[in-house]
Amino acid sequence: MQPRVTTSTLMKMKQEGKKITALTAYDFPFARMLDQAGIDMILVGDSLGMVVQGKENTLSVTMDEIVYHTAMVSRGCARALVVGDMPFMSYQGSLEAAVENAGRFLKEAGAAAVKLEGGADVCPVITAVARAGIPVQAHIGLTPQSVHQMGGFKVQRDEKRLLKDAQEVEAAGAFSVVLEGIPSPISAKITQTLKIPTIGIGAGPRCDGQILVMHDMLGINDRFLPKFVKKYADLSAEARKGLAAYIDEVQQGGFPSDEYAYK
Ligand code: KIV
Numbered sequence: 001m002q003p004r005v006t007t008s009t010l011m012k013m014k015q016e017g018k019k020i021t022a023l024t025a026y027d028f029p030f031a032r033m034l035d036q037a038g039i040d041m042i043l044v045g046d047s048l049g050m051v052v053q054g055k056e057n058t059l060s061v062t063m064d065e066i067v068y069h070t071a072m073v074s075r076g077c078a079r080a081l082v083v084g085d086m087p088f089m090s091y092q093g094s095l096e097a098a099v100e101n102a103g104r105f106l107k108e109a110g111a112a113a114v115k116l117e118g119g120a121d122v123c124p125v126i127t128a129v130a131r132a133g134i135p136v137q138a139h140i141g142l143t144p145q146s147v148h149q150m151g152g153f154k155v156q157r158d159e160k161r162l163l164k165d166a167q168e169v170e171a172a173g174a175f176s177v178v179l180e181g182i183p184s185p186i187s188a189k190i191t192q193t194l195k196i197p198t199i200g201i202g203a204g205p206r207c208d209g210q211i212l213v214m215h216d217m218l219g220i221n222d223r224f225l226p227k228f229v230k231k232y233a234d235l236s237a238e239a240r241k242g243l244a245a246y247i248d249e250v251q252q253g254g255f256p257s258d259e260y261a262y263k
Pocket of ligand 1: 046180201
């Protein structure tokens with residue numbers, strides 16, 4: 001059995017110039033596939049709201065829902081680092097609530113770390129959660145939970161602010177930072193400046209690692225895809241083909257044949 005990926009493994013990979021691979025997952029079978037394929041980190045993202053629950057944004061995802069999905073993912077993982085994504089309003093109310101909610105991912109769902117969105121503004125939360133012994137991944141740039149404040153899902157270009165956010169989340173105790181929707185030259189500069197690993201999504205090729213939403217890159221999500229998504233498979237088309245064949249065979253009496261019947 002291969003050793004578990006830990007936050008220290010990710011730090012070592014950055015130091016050795018080895019790229020970190022990451023994807024989202026939301027259930028046992030896909031977590032198992034990702035883990036066996038050799039992915040380093042699995043994020044149980046609040047993108048759950050969009051790609052699994054069919055909502056327009058991530059805002060309505062609850063702690064109970066994401067803890068439930070994180071537990072399924074953890075059961076499917078033997079090697080990858082499992083990170084639970086703190087949903088909107090689970091860490092903004094008070095530091096006590098943030099620590100308690102972060103703890104649920106480890107106590108109830110088997111995760112090894114949590115992620116939360118925000119830069120300099122959430123540093124007190126990062127510090128409080130990290131001091132409780134819970135590794136925290138920060139997430140700056142395009143932060144989907146602030147969709148209404150940002151006026152939509154928009155690329156973030158304020159270099160001075162992004163660099164400050166990145167430096168402050170590192171100083172606050174984050175073990176890593178997700179850079180989302182940031183032009184390549186800015187994410188490259190952040191990656192060079194920080195000691196902790198950067199994980200990019202829509203942030204160009206020079207981050208320490210990359211993450212995508214699994215439903216986008218495997219073609220399970222057949223709705224809008226942003227420019228930065230590369231489709232590595234078309235599972236939706238494959239599934240539709242299989243479903244059409246099943247319906248046709250049942251209707252025509254081709255299935256079940258004797259081969260699939262008990263004698
Ligand atoms: O919720 C999510 O899936 C995320 C990734 C896109 C980084 O936050």
